[in-house]
Amino acid sequence: MVTLGYVIRRFIYMLITLFVAITLNFLLPRMVPGNPALLILITKYAGNFNPNQLKLIESELNLRGTLWQQYIGYWNDLLHGNLGPSYYFYPETVNQIIASRLPWTLFLLGTAMLISVIIGVIIGSYSGWKRGLSDNLLQAVSIGLTSLPYFWLALIFQLVFAVMITINGRHLFPVAQAYSITVTPGLNLPFIESVLWHSTLPIITLVITTFPGFALLMRNTVVTVLDEDYLLLAKAKGLSIKTIRKRYVNKNAMLPVTTSIALAFASIVGGAFLVEEVFSYPGIGYALYTAVTVSDYPLIEGIFLIITLTVILANFAVDLIYAYLDPRVVLK
Amino acid sequence: MSDREAEVLKILKSSSQISRFKEFLKKMLHHRKALAGLIILFSLVLIAVVGYFAAPYNPFSTNAPPFQPPTRQHLLGTDYLGEDVLSWFLIGTGTSLFVGFSIAIISAFIGVLVGVTAGYFGGQVDNVLMRIVDVLLVIPGFPLLVILSAFLPPTLETTIIVLSILSWPFLSRVIRSQTLSLKQRQYVLASKLSGLSGFQIIFRDIIPNLIPIIFINVIFLAVAGVVAQAGLAFFGLGDLRSVNWGTMLYWFEAEDGIVYNAWWWLIPPGLGIVALGIGANFLGNAVYELTQPSRGGQ
Numbered sequence: 001m002v003t004l005g006y007v008i009r010r011f012i013y014m015l016i017t018l019f020v021a022i023t024l025n026f027l028l029p030r031m032v033p034g035n036p037a038l039l040i041l042i043t044k045y046a047g048n049f050n051p052n053q054l055k056l057i058e059s060e061l062n063l064r065g066t067l068w069q070q071y072i073g074y075w076n077d078l079l080h081g082n083l084g085p086s087y088y089f090y091p092e093t094v095n096q097i098i099a100s101r102l103p104w105t106l107f108l109l110g111t112a113m114l115i116s117v118i119i120g121v122i123i124g125s126y127s128g129w130k131r132g133l134s135d136n137l138l139q140a141v142s143i144g145l146t147s148l149p150y151f152w153l154a155l156i157f158q159l160v161f162a163v164m165i166t167i168n169g170r171h172l173f174p175v176a177q178a179y180s181i182t183v184t185p186g187l188n189l190p191f192i193e194s195v196l197w198h199s200t201l202p203i204i205t206l207v208i209t210t211f212p213g214f215a216l217l218m219r220n221t222v223v224t225v226l227d228e229d230y231l232l233l234a235k236a237k238g239l240s241i242k243t244i245r246k247r248y249v250n251k252n253a254m255l256p257v258t259t260s261i262a263l264a265f266a267s268i269v270g271g272a273f274l275v276e277e278v279f280s281y282p283g284i285g286y287a288l289y290t291a292v293t294v295s296d297y298p299l300i301e302g303i304f305l306i307i308t309l310t311v312i313l314a315n316f317a318v319d320l321i322y323a324y325l326d327p328r329v330v331l332k
Numbered sequence: 333m334s335d336r337e338a339e340v341l342k343i344l345k346s347s348s349q350i351s352r353f354k355e356f357l358k359k360m361l362h363h364r365k366a367l368a369g370l371i372i373l374f375s376l377v378l379i380a381v382v383g384y385f386a387a388p389y390n391p392f393s394t395n396a397p398p399f400q401p402p403t404r405q406h407l408l409g410t411d412y413l414g415e416d417v418l419s420w421f422l423i424g425t426g427t428s429l430f431v432g433f434s435i436a437i438i439s440a441f442i443g444v445l446v447g448v449t450a451g452y453f454g455g456q457v458d459n460v461l462m463r464i465v466d467v468l469l470v471i472p473g474f475p476l477l478v479i480l481s482a483f484l485p486p487t488l489e490t491t492i493i494v495l496s497i498l499s500w501p502f503l504s505r506v507i508r509s510q511t512l513s514l515k516q517r518q519y520v521l522a523s524k525l526s527g528l529s530g531f532q533i534i535f536r537d538i539i540p541n542l543i544p545i546i547f548i549n550v551i552f553l554a555v556a557g558v559v560a561q562a563g564l565a566f567f568g569l570g571d572l573r574s575v576n577w578g579t580m581l582y583w584f585e586a587e588d589g590i591v592y593n594a595w596w597w598l599i600p601p602g603l604g605i606v607a608l609g610i611g612a613n614f615l616g617n618a619v620y621e622l623t624q625p626s627r628g629g630q
Contacts, residue, residue: 293568
């Protein structure tokens with residue numbers, strides 16, 4: 001059960017969080033000592049510029065007037081969906097860069113998350129149900145796997161499967177990029193094949209470090225559900241083990257997994273960024289890496305904004321979905 | 333209750349706390365997982381100490397040929413400049429641990445303070461503090477770290493401060509819920525009746541009972557700090573001339589260690605991070621099992 005009051009309150013929290021993130025995004029670059037507009041001119045034109053150019057760049061970066069005026073201008077741009085120009089990819093705007101890169105990141109994240117949840121639920125359910133050896137094994141393995149840093153694992157995979165191992169002189173997987181230059185992007189088989197082939201290592205890296213969390217959570221909730229009274233009733237009624245597992249245990253144990261997806265999403269984003277860096281995968285994380293190395297501040301800000309927005313919205317959605325999935329939950 | 337009785341009560345309580353803590357330490361040393369965790373963490377500290385006093389080479393000396401696989405002279409080979417990888421690893425272990433534990437201690441301090449205050453005083457204080465925590469928990473950590481580090485001066489100190497400021501929210505939630513239950517105990521009531529102030533109760537009755545939880549969270553915060561710092565360095569942020577696990581991986585990636593098949597350069601820093609994580613998890617599981625023996629499982 002969800003009441004309207006609950007939805008409104010979650011919505012207000014979400015707006016406050018967004019407001020904080022956006023304000024932070026505005027203030028940070030302006031706290032840096034020095035004039036970023038001047039910095040661009042000096043680095044790009046080695047000091048050969050006139051004051052008019054400086055004024056132009058300042059106004060383009062929304063750096064003119066008092067802090068308050070800049071803040072109003074910032075919101076104005078934002079509400080018009082304008083994230084400004086990119087220094088490095090100029091004349092491409094931040095909007096264009098994000099629009100072309102975001103789908104790749106969402107593809108990696110979405111696929112990795114889906115596979116992780118499925119594997120996690122299956123393994124967790126099994127070891128929670130059986131306990132004993134499989135249970136201890138799960139704990140030991142998940143401790144090891146979750147301790148693996150995403151980017152190190154990505155580098156190891158890259159080294160082993162894309163560089164060291166060759167079969168008939170060919171590498172098993174590509175070292176970098178999202179598809180090979182020989183195919184034309186579009187809905188054709190060679191392109192799709194190439195995309196899948198290129199995304200295998202990045203996705204496996206993310207799955208290996210993400211699924212143990214889901215497996216452990218699933219295992220723990222299965223163990224809790226097994227103690228519930230309604231399970232005793234189900235057994236007393238003479239329901240088959242299969243029905244009990246499917247309908248009573250797994251369904252109920254899935255609930256906490258659902259909510260944890262949102263939180264896992266917030267942490268897997270960081271992992272995806274680093275993995276993209278390793279595989280030069282043309283997603284938003286690789287763009288952020290490029291932006292950081294060339295000090296492309298508008299691009300850094302824009303990417304932070306989009307990612308924060310996505311994660312905050314995902315959290316809001318999960319809050320609502322959870323209440324919908326579990327009728328026992330009354331949220332006022 | 334007279335002053336003298338209150339005094340006796342206090343002594344009784346504190347002595348029981350000390351003996352409980354001793355008992356807890358004893359149990360830790362007899363617990364297999366706890367022992368394994370302690371041994372792993374201790375070995376890493378040992379590596380750091382060896383690195384500090386007895387690294388075979390100056391990590392910046394470039395007298396050897398670059399990209400050399402392990403040899404007698406260079407047990408872990410050399411990097412793209414001919415620097416000794418073993419020396420980088422030994423010294424880097426120290427830096428990484430220092431960064432991790434600095435972050436852990438600062439953020440645990442903030443987290444415990446916020447959590448205890450919110451849990452003990454409740455009401456509006458609790459409400460405001462937990463809303464702040466909610467906001468910080470929802471904003472994705474790594475992108476926020478990246479944007480903060482990109483705009484602040486690239487030093488190790490910046491990285492420590494930024495990570496400390498962002499790492500405490502989760503701990504504060506744990507501490508808050510523990511405080512809520514501790515607050516209901518008899519001995520807190522006794523202290524209240526004997527006229528101790530809120531802060532006195534927090535420091536005498538509440539926090540000492542949270543020590544196992546704080547201890548294990550400091551370890552986990554340190555692991556998270558090491559991993560986050562390594563991730564940031566790998567992303568090209570922070571002080572890239574600093575010798576640590578993160579910068580080792582950054583230079584490996586930036587200078588095409590992959591192309592040269594330089595596994596000897598890639599494996600040590602990652603194994604360091606993995607060992608730290610496994611050690612912390614062993615210790616964490618052990619503390620959890622020892623403090624909540626009634627829970628099912630093993």
